[in-house]
Structure formats: structure tokens, C-alpha cells
Amino acid sequence: MAVLDIRVLGDPILRERTEALRAVTDEVRALVADMFETMRAAEGIGLAAPQVGRKERVFVMEVDDDPMAMVNPEIIEREGSERAEEGCLSIPEIFGDVDRATRIVVRALDAEGNPFEVELTDLAARCVQHELDHLDGKLFIDYMSLIKRKFTARKWEKEAVNYPGFIRKLEPGKAHSRKSRSRSKSADPAAPPFEPEL
Ligand code: NI
Numbered sequence: 001m002a003v004l005d006i007r008v009l010g011d012p013i014l015r016e017r018t019e020a021l022r023a024v025t026d027e028v029r030a031l032v033a034d035m036f037e038t039m040r041a042a043e044g045i046g047l048a049a050p051q052v053g054r055k056e057r058v059f060v061m062e063v064d065d066d067p068m069a070m071v072n073p074e075i076i077e078r079e080g081s082e083r084a085e086e087g088c089l090s091i092p093e094i095f096g097d098v099d100r101a102t103r104i105v106v107r108a109l110d111a112e113g114n115p116f117e118v119e120l121t122d123l124a125a126r127c128v129q130h131e132l133d134h135l136d137g138k139l140f141i142d143y144m145s146l147i148k149r150k151f152t153a154r155k156w157e158k159e160a161v162n163y164p165g166f167i168r169k170l171e172p173g174k175a176h177s178r179k180s181r182s183r184s185k186s187a188d189p190a191a192p193p194f195e196p197e198l
Contacts, residue, residue, distance in 0.1 A: 003170050004038045004052040009091045009156060011166035013050050015137045018057040020072045024113035028056060032069045032111045035060045041170045044089045046127040046198035048134030051090050059131035061198075063124040073108035073132060075101075076117070086130060086140045087197040092168065093159050094152055095195050098143045100126045123196060130198040 007013055021028060031054060039047040039060055048059040060069045080102030087095045104125045107117045120128060130140060141152055160166075 001033045001037045003041045004034050006038065006042060006047075006051055006089055006168040006170065007053050008160065008163045008166050008168050009094075009139070009141075010160060010163075011053075011090075013053055013055070014090055014134070014139065016050065016055065017137050018049060018055050018135045020057045021109075024071055024109055024111065028058065028071065029111050031056060032058065032060060036062070036067060036069070038170065039089070042089050042168075042197070044197045045123075046131045046196075047089060048131045050134055050137070057135050059135065061124070061127045061131060063127055066124070068118070069111040070106065070108035070128070070131075071110070071113070073106050073128070073135075075104050075128070075132065076107050077103075077105035077119075079103050082122075082126075084126065085195045086126070087195045088130070088140055089168075089197050091139065091141065091156065092162075092197075094141065094156060096140060096144050096148060096152065098126075098130075098140050100129045104128060127196065127198050 031049065035047050035052060038052060039062065045063050046059060046061040049056045058069065058071050078101035081099050082102045083097050083099045085095050086098050102125060103119070103121045105117060105119050106128055107115065109115055133139065141149060144152060
């Protein structure tokens with residue numbers, strides 16, 4: 001397994017649509033394993049293939065200690081709507097409110113290639129919707145108002161200098177909490193939940 005580089009905003013691959021996989025091969029399983037390792041190293045709760053420079057229609061997530069890999073995912077039911085703040089491992093230090101369905105049913109293949117359906121709510125449902133957007137070249141900042149997007153673009157201009165070539169390098173075993181809002185998951189149970197990076 002390996003920790004992969006994360007592509008950040010500005011890399012064109014984040015704007016490309018992925019291609020459905022015809023089979024879950026050993027190569028796909030290796031990608032899934034690397035993506036789990038990368039997501040954990042970055043302290044995120046979701047990671048989609050384009051974020052590591054790949055075009056497979058695959059993402060991984062881990063909400064409430066429940067790791068899931070989804071290949072060729074599609075949402076077949078959705079209901080409810082809730083506005084909440086999101087972040088993205090490919091757009092560090094940027095956060096914004098996004099409306100998402102609060103309950104969804106997803107159909108996908110697992111890492112063994114077996115089809116499954118799962119009902120998810122709240123943060124897990126939000127995570128799937130964010131990752132599915134990645135597979136279609138869409139980012140959470142696309143939902144922002146024009147004014148907020150302009151403000152974000154200016155903030156990102158300053159932030160992006162930290163990522164030459166639109167590459168975010170992670171070092172295994174080193175914490176990568178965000179600078180401005182870093183909070184340990186276990187340090188203070190009374191602390192409000194931090195914005196998820198997906
Ligand atoms: Ni993301």
C-alpha cells in the first residue's frame with residue numbers, strides 16, 4: 001500500500017468525468033487500498049479517484065468507523081435536504097455550505113466486485129453525494145453563490161502556492177490537520193464537530 005499525492009484545485013483531472021469500470025480487477029483493489037491509506041493520512045472521511053489523479057469511477061469513505069469502497073456508484077433514491085458546511089481534501093482551507101439530501105440509497109460494486117445497495121443518512125449520505133460529484137468533475141465550490149465563489153478564488157490564490165504543480169504531498173505517519181481549524185478527534189469530546197473534508 002502507498003500514500004498517494006492528492007491533486008488540488010487547478011489540476012484539470014478534478015474537472016474530468018470518470019469512466020465506469022467493466023470489472024473490479026486486482027489493479028482496482030490496489031487503487032482502493034492506496035486510496036484508503038491516503039484518505040486516512042490526510043485525515044479525511046472520503047476520497048474519490050480523480051483526487052489521486054485517476055479516472056476510475058471509484059471512491060472510498062469512512063464515516064463512523066465504517067469503511068466503504070464504492071465502484072460505479074449510483075444514487076437510486078434520495079430524500080430530504082439539509083444545508084451544512086463541507087471541505088475537500090483537494091481544496092485545503094476552503095469551506096462552504098452545501099445543500100444535500102439527508103437520506104439516500106446507493107447501488108454500487110464493492111472492492112470484490114459484488115453488487116450491493118446501502119441506505120445512508122446524514123454525514124454518510126452527504127459524503128457519498130460529495131464523492132459522486134467528484135466522479136462527474138464537480139466540486140463543492142460549484143454550489144457557492146457568485147460572491148462567495150469570488151471570495152474563495154482570492155483565498156485559494158494565496159493557498160495554492162503551497163501546492164506546486166497542483167500536488168499535495170502527504171507523508172505517512174505524519175498528522176495533516178488543517179492549519180486554521182485543526183482539532184483532534186479525541187482531544188476534546190465536547191468540541192463541536194469539525195467540518196468534514198471529503
Ligand atoms: Ni472532495
